[in-house]
Amino acid sequence: MSLFKFLRNAGEKLFGGKEAQAAPAAEAAPSGGGMSANAARSIAEYIRLQKLQVKDLQVSFDGPSGTVEVRGEVPDQATREKVVLSCGNIDGVELVRDELTVAQETATAPTEPPSRLYTVNAGDTLSKIAKQMYGDANAYMKIFEANKPMLKDPDKIYPGQVLRVPAA
Structure with missing residues (x-):
């Protein structure tokens, strides 16, 4: 199990905001029992919309703690x-408790090392992050590709967003 910390008020607005894509606006903000269950369903649907393969996906959300x-x-x-x-x-999420398991690795599919995580600051671009992390601003596409399908455009990142930065 791992616990990851995020900025609570930064990210996709799934809980009734204009940008909501996975949840209708009628599913109110993430607080309270029923609303936490609705938020958990919205998060699970968002994961599915990203076309990420998760067998037996289960998501729970505690609104008061985020x-x-x-x-x-x-x-x-x-x-x-x-x-x-x-x-x-996702806006409203502060902590993610990772209870995911990785399927058995095989000799033909060796274990990939964990990526570094980078929290976007005001004024950052993928090129600037690539220059800082790899020493080459032109390596920004490596970061962009590593964050698909969550990123749709390399120019659309925002402060507080956490990105995967794969090993060089």
Whole structure:
């Protein structure tokens, strides 16, 4: 189990905001029992919309603490990280308790090392992050590709967003 911390008031607005894509506006903000259950369903649907493969996906959400717990089996480390980031980069989420398991690795599919996580600051661009992390601003596409499908455009990142930065 791992616990990841995120900025609570940064990210996708699934809980009734204009940008909501997985949840209708009628599903109110993440607080209270029924609303926490609705928020958990919205988060699970958001993960599915990202086309991330999670066998037996289970998501729970505690509104008052802003904590998501996610369980299931993923095919690889990269998918695990993307699921955690999908949960954490949602407005109203502060902590993600990762209870995911990675399917058995084989000789033909060796274990991928965990990526570094980077929290976007005001003024950051993927090129600036690539220069800082790899020493080459032109390596920004590596970061962009590592964060698909959550990122749709390399120019659309925001302060507080947490990104995967794969090993060089």
